[in-house]
Amino acid sequence: MVGKFNAKNWENSSLFLSHPHFWLALIMVASILLVLVRPWKIPEAYWVAAGVVLMLLFRLEPLSGVAHAAAKGTDVYLFLIGMMLLSELSAKHGVFDWLSSAAVRHAGGSTSQLFLLVYAAGTLVTIFMSNDATAVVFTPAILAAVRKARIEPLPYLFVCAFIANAASFVLPISNPANLVVFHKEMPALGEWLLRFGLPALLSILTTFFVLRWIFRRNLRELITVQIAENHFLHDHGKSMLAGLAATAAVLLIASALNWDLGLPTCLTALAVTLLVSAISRSNPLPLFS
Secondary structure, three states: OHHHHHHHHHHHHHHHHHOHHHHHHHHHHHHHHHHHHOHHHOOHHHHHHHHHHHHHHOOOOOHHHHHHHHHHOHHHHHHHHHHHHHHHHHHHOOHHHHHHHHHHHOOOOEHHHHHHHHHHHHHHHHHHHOHHHHHHHHHHHHHHHHHHOOOOOHHHHHHHHHHHHHOOOOOHHHOHHHHHHHHHHOOOHHHHHHHHHHHHHHHHHHHHHHHHHHOOOHHHOEOOOOOOOOOOOOHHHHHHHHHHHHHHHHHHHHHHOOOOOHHHHHHHHHHHHHHHHHHHOOOOHHHHO
16 A cells, blocks of 8 residues: 555656646746846846746747737837836936935935935836836935935835835836736726725825834934035936926826827837937937947
């Protein structure tokens, strides 16, 4: 009986190990771990791509299935390309540096006031430029500004991290994941606001008060080092701000008309990039690298 039991277990184990789903799961888990660990400082995209290549090589997924899955994300890819292009262009022309420095200067020496200003700025960036822009571009600018002011940066980094989530359902464009989740069933702007407007507002307010309470001791500190007013917004930066406003208007109209948001985002971003680059007489090609 023991021999038969062991033989049966061995047979079941062999069947389990030979099942395609087991190897698919193994490759997926390994890819995620490598993305998190980033051995040899290899960019995350290469580990994900390697996982896809292994699936194809071992015929765990047909090429047609992979192509179909990739094609389904076209709207999200276009949206991300447009938003990241605008974020990089804004960073290049000092929009985020100006915004973060202005928050420190207008805080009046109060870390509590600065906390509120950073939270408000992060909310606006998340709503109109997506939470990726808040995480990738706005956060480093805030960190640089608070370090210059020589105050504890942790409360403001937490603000950037949490508001990127708390405000990510205010508009469909506030989070690329919204495009993934709803895909072809994305509600029009009016219906979206009816569904998510109040929950998003409660999320933003609740997050603010919880973080404000957690960091209440840090926010008793005074800002004694003022940032010099040399972080003014030059003409190119003002053009970039106008471009961002135009992009937000285009996307709100597209959302109200229940259009897919990827293509309008990408085309508007390309138009703004070419226009601002022409005004500033700069080469836009490095932005695409």
